[in-house]
Amino acid sequence: MRLGIDLGGTKTEIAALEGTREVLRRRVATPRDYDGTVAVLRQLVLESGVDAPVGIGIPGTETADGLVKNANSTWLNGRPLRADLESALERRVRLANDANCFALSEATDGAGAGARVVFGVIAGTGVGGGVVVDGKVIGGAHGVGGEWGHIPLPAMTDAERADSRRCYCGKRDCLETWASGPALSAELERLTGRKMTMEEIATSNGAQEQALMARHADRLARGLATVVNILDPDVIVLGGGLSNIARLYEELPPLVEKYGFTLGGPPRIVKNRHGDSSGVRGAAWLWPES
Numbered sequence: 001m002r003l004g005i006d007l008g009g010t011k012t013e014i015a016a017l018e019g020t021r022e023v024l025r026r027r028v029a030t031p032r033d034y035d036g037t038v039a040v041l042r043q044l045v046l047e048s049g050v051d052a053p054v055g056i057g058i059p060g061t062e063t064a065d066g067l068v069k070n071a072n073s074t075w076l077n078g079r080p081l082r083a084d085l086e087s088a089l090e091r092r093v094r095l096a097n098d099a100n101c102f103a104l105s106e107a108t109d110g111a112g113a114g115a116r117v118v119f120g121v122i123a124g125t126g127v128g129g130g131v132v133v134d135g136k137v138i139g140g141a142h143g144v145g146g147e148w149g150h151i152p153l154p155a156m157t158d159a160e161r162a163d164s165r166r167c168y169c170g171k172r173d174c175l176e177t178w179a180s181g182p183a184l185s186a187e188l189e190r191l192t193g194r195k196m197t198m199e200e201i202a203t204s205n206g207a208q209e210q211a212l213m214a215r216h217a218d219r220l221a222r223g224l225a226t227v228v229n230i231l232d233p234d235v236i237v238l239g240g241g242l243s244n245i246a247r248l249y250e251e252l253p254p255l256v257e258k259y260g261f262t263l264g265g266p267p268r269i270v271k272n273r274h275g276d277s278s279g280v281r282g283a284a285w286l287w288p289e290s
């Protein structure tokens with residue numbers, strides 16, 4: 001059996017896997033304070049009745065000193081979450097970034113199963129990514145491996161330079177400021193005054209919406225070409241709200257090929273298999289079966 005927890009900003013979910021099959025799944029609201037979060041995680045694990053180490057996907061990363069950083073659930077930042085949970089639960093705990101859990105889930109038994117090198121992309125409210133090689137997450141020396149959302153938008157056009165954007169991380173023109181759902185909605189509203197979600201823009205027949213979606217695909221492709229030139233993944237799996245935009249699976253591969261370095265063919269870009277469940281499933285895959 002394996003135990004995984006997806007610790008989200010608003011909901012927390014636990015799942016137990018037996019092989020690839022889910023034998024337990026529960027979802028509760030995430031407390032908005034540190035002690036409450038630790039207490040809820042402890043309760044979920046104990047009530048599962050499963051005696052196994054715990055993998056947890058968090059909306060941030062863990063530093064070499066064992067402290068949480070970059071979490072948008074800010075009450076986790078600077079806290080030794082893994083050590084506190086290990087003493088509360090008297091068992092071993094592993095933490096991983098939620099985008100890494102998504103990539104691990106899809107690489108293990110999802111849309112990237114069987115591929116050696118998988119790049120998982122989540123784009124919706126934010127933009128993140130994860131790298132899995134031979135079934136293992138490549139978290140990196142500083143825990144920022146795969147942090148695709150904070151690469152600057154490559155090969156910016158004059159119009160994009162004139163529209164330079166500041167990211168919450170302190171840098172400018174991170175992909176997240178160009179490719180997230182809110183970024184797309186804000187751009188449309190500035191141009192037209194119309195308020196629409198990413199999904200509404202993607203399915204609209206309006207000329208300006210269509211032109212914006214074409215720019216959106218081009219920007220995504222420039223970002224993905226950067227990843228392809230370094231990692232050349234066997235498959236790129238899309239997740240989050242972005243993955244529901246059907247046209248991207250046709251438009252992106254030739255664009256990435258155009259911006260990449262002599263690829264000799266379009267990369268494989270596919271939709272995720274497990275959807276929102278990939279967070280909790282990937283967390284469970286952080287440990288071998290016990």
Ligand SMILES: [Zn+2]
Binds near residue numbers: 149150168169170176
């Ligand atoms: Zn940034």
